[in-house]
Amino acid sequence: MSDASSKDGSQPLKIGLIGLGKIALDQHLPAIHGNPGLAVVAACSPRATHATLPVYRSTGEMLRAHPEIEAVAICTPPQVRQAIAREAIDAGKHVFLEKPPAATLGEAETIRRLAEDKGVSLLASWHSRFAPGVERARDWIGQRRLKQVRIAWKENVRQWHPGQTWIFAPGGMGVFDPGINSLSILTRLLGPEVVVHKADLHIPTNCDAPIQAQVEMVSGHGARIHADYDFLQESQQTWSIFVEAEQGENLALHMGGTILEIDGKVVLQEKEAEYPGLYAHFLRLVRSGSSDADFSPLRIVADAFLVGKRIAAPEYHE
């Protein structure tokens, strides 16, 4: 499927970008441009245009016009990802899926099966796992028994998701759209065997997805986990995970994992560079003919919806 020059890495991997929304422009394009092993060839979007890239109205049009494309990055809203992924995989392209990998677990599992059957690489990406503090936090946790973990993931939806009305539509996940980032870090830190016990889902009466949520979980090793998600945070934005070990030692990741604090002291504070890390990971997967498709963060969200108590919240208007 990919030609010899891309397999041996002598030529940059040629990428088609599907979806030209906020995340594609803010993160994907700069990360691709910054990696000499990658080249973006074209994009597609039902409406958007771009100053330098040729933009097509559909995946099929783009792939027909640019048969040299070897991989696609799918950055559309999750509700339409499965059909696009199927089209790209059928055409033999490697696939980089923006998070969440699909609107449902069934769709995600279907994409994984299609990619396996076709022999292309699949990355179900979780950008927050590439935050600078995550791997060091994982090492620290690996050497200790944990007592409890607390997640506080609070942001102002009006500031961070302007115009993204799909977020509150069925399948848009509401506050779990950013919240799933915390779960992607959590499952990297503690392993995928996190079980939901209880969830309170506060759903605005004019929306189909929660605007606030509290979730009680337990890790595979028995640590209690409490997560507090809030889309209506107006003051300081908070993306923190607090870990307490059995001997009273503690660790905290702040600002989505760019700050690592151990026993009250900041031991790491670095600029966010998640997408460059993600794209380097994707390139390694393609070059080695492998895949990375862990759906545990989406499974946790599905479980929270399955057992969640639905609480009516005031109407939301942007």
Added chain:
Amino acid sequence: MSDASSKDGSQPLKIGLIGLGKIALDQHLPAIHGNPGLAVVAACSPRATHATLPVYRSTGEMLRAHPEIEAVAICTPPQVRQAIAREAIDAGKHVFLEKPPAATLGEAETIRRLAEDKGVSLLASWHSRFAPGVERARDWIGQRRLKQVRIAWKENVRQWHPGQTWIFAPGGMGVFDPGINSLSILTRLLGPEVVVHKADLHIPTNCDAPIQAQVEMVSGHGARIHADYDFLQESQQTWSIFVEAEQGENLALHMGGTILEIDGKVVLQEKEAEYPGLYAHFLRLVRSGSSDADFSPLRIVADAFLVGKRIAAPEYHE
């Protein structure tokens, strides 16, 4: 874990029954009594008593009083199954899980992992798969390309679930408690790769789970599936699956699979005998040291909750 006499089958498998509600009394006890390879030794329930069986107040009490128990059947409400399954598996007992296997996919996967690690047999049971018409319908479907499938699963909750208030509590699944039976048949007929596209969930304003639902799905082979679940059916109860093949041929399972109709003619009509079939299956699994734990029906329900449109329905009072 199990002694030699049970492994070689010269002695009946000794079972402890956990939960003594409607399903335990109506189905499990008669099925166990009817199988000479099985013997029920004791039961436990927080409140219930029984005319002939010793009844304990907890799983731990029962297992301590009867170390000869080799397997447990867990027939409690789903919300408490994981903790009980863990206790039984830790004690080296084989586990028969009533459907649904747990309140969440995470719990179900944990139970599966624990059973694998301990080397005990696990049956995540789906009793409707043992309805008399299911295997013959599966053979018919295996020889055809399908166009569409329609599920109509409509019953009167007041008649079939009196006093089962857990059904409308978080994790109780509402109309999907019976509805998941249709999904267990569907995934036996069409394979587990069924993907949810859309769901309408009608949730009474005083409940946490739907009383009616419509779900749009597609099979791994591309057949469209429409399911209509209704807990407020007062006239004729309906548990039917209608299958239409590409050449216009059609098949229907009625009354939960006890009646099989092909091209408009009834070709099979048999008395329901699901639990005897299930227990024979469980005994074979234990004797052969294997497990049967397919969670695809629960995954479909979780996906329906994840992408479902929540529609307020009138209050429900039993």
